[in-house]
Amino acid sequence: MTTEAAPARLDRTPAGVRLCALTDIAERGARGFVLQIGEARFHGFVVRRGPEVVGYVDRCPHMGFPLVQVLDAYQTPDGRLLQCAWHGALFEPEDGRCVGGPCLGASLTPWPVRTVDGAVVTA
Numbered sequence: 001m002t003t004e005a006a007p008a009r010l011d012r013t014p015a016g017v018r019l020c021a022l023t024d025i026a027e028r029g030a031r032g033f034v035l036q037i038g039e040a041r042f043h044g045f046v047v048r049r050g051p052e053v054v055g056y057v058d059r060c061p062h063m064g065f066p067l068v069q070v071l072d073a074y075q076t077p078d079g080r081l082l083q084c085a086w087h088g089a090l091f092e093p094e095d096g097r098c099v100g101g102p103c104l105g106a107s108l109t110p111w112p113v114r115t116v117d118g119a120v121v122t123a
């Protein structure tokens with residue numbers, strides 16, 4: 001029996017990668033992305049607030065897990081904060097700062113993204 005090693009995880013991406021149309025993310029929604037870059041993978045998510053987008057590496061500062069266990073469920077039910085599904089950490093969507101839970105005061109790692117001609121792209 002052979003075992004394959006998990007692909008290496010990246011914490012940054014090259015600039016200019018088109019991720020989706022801005023309208024593919026709800027006006028106050030969030031969406032996850034996995035980019036295959038060579039043999040490695042990058043896991044991140046983008047939060048949209050109207051015309052503005054903010055990106056984060058999908059890795060909780062508490063224990064390093066991806067935030068969600070359900071596809072794209074990055075937000076609290078009222079949509080005001082981001083949440084980690086594992087131990088309940090809460091984050092400000094605008095700057096990724098933890099405002100509740102086991103990693104209070106820590107922050108999500110920013111993933112630079114921006115909009116260009118109605119598309120969300122890496123920056």
Ligand code: FES
Pocket residue numbers: 060061062063064065067084085086087088089101102
């Ligand atoms: S891994 Fe996110 S709160 Fe523990």
